[in-house]
Amino acid sequence: AQSVTQLDSQVPVFEEAPVELRCNYSSSVSVYLFWYVQYPNQGLQLLLKYLSGSTLVKGINGFEAEFNKSQTSFHLRKPSVHISDTAEYFCAVRPFKAAGNKLTFGGGTRVLVKP
Amino acid sequence: DSGVTQTPKHLITATGQRVTLRCSPRSGDLSVYWYQQSLDQGLQFLIQYYNGEERAKGNILERFSAQQFPDLHSELNLSSLELGDSALYFCASSASNTEAFFGQGTRLTVV
Secondary structure (H helix, E strand, O other): OEEEEEOOOEEEEEOOOOEEEOEEEEEOOOEEEEEEEEOOOOOEEEEEEEOOOOOEEEOHHHOEEEEEOOOOEEEEEEOOOOHHHOEEEEEEEEEOOOOOOOOEEOOOEEEEEEO | OOOOEEEOOEEEEOOOOOEEEEEEOOOOOOEEEEEEEEOOOEEEEEEEEEOOEEEEEOOOOOOEEEEEOOOOOEEEEEOOOOHHHOEEEEEEEEOOOOOOEEOOOEEEEEO
16 A cells, blocks of 8 residues: 655745645555646646656656655755746655556645745 | 546535536546545545456445446446535546546535
8 A cells, every 4th residue: 555645734935936845655565656736726737757767857837856765755846936836736656566557645735825 | 638528517416416427538548537635535546447447446435436438438426425525526547557637627515
């Protein structure tokens, strides 16, 4: 079984400041890792994913994340946020091999960007 | 636009009733997943279908059922509805193990 913990439920940040959203996971098997964003009244949109290779992954909208296997973490960062980045962000994992390919999500982190 | 279409967008119904949520996956995607998003439980996996067959089951109540039809669209049936079933229900589809695309969701309100 897998579990995902997002350490901050809410993160207020000023426009043009950097932001880091923390994600830790637990799994007895190897997993793929994902970050999704949910804008108000919208569905989930994939920001980035880690499958293999370089541990620094770049995604859309200037976001990047770093996979740390020893710390079982996959923290998301953006060097300079915009008002439009106000949204809820979800970290998720999926086992390499499983009967189903279900995603296990963290509880989400609400980012509020202030002018 | 993810290419995954869910209908209806909003649904208000009374306790004890039955509703059907519909999902059309992206063209060519054989896998369909259903998730429930609620304030107290967060995003929970309900069930997955692959090319018409049930592939995996999560925390889906016995009052809930789903199916995937030959044209690959899927329906989630929720019966004997309770107030606690009020939530956002997402459908996702994928063609591979590595990425799932989500619809806009159906917001169900049980009154």
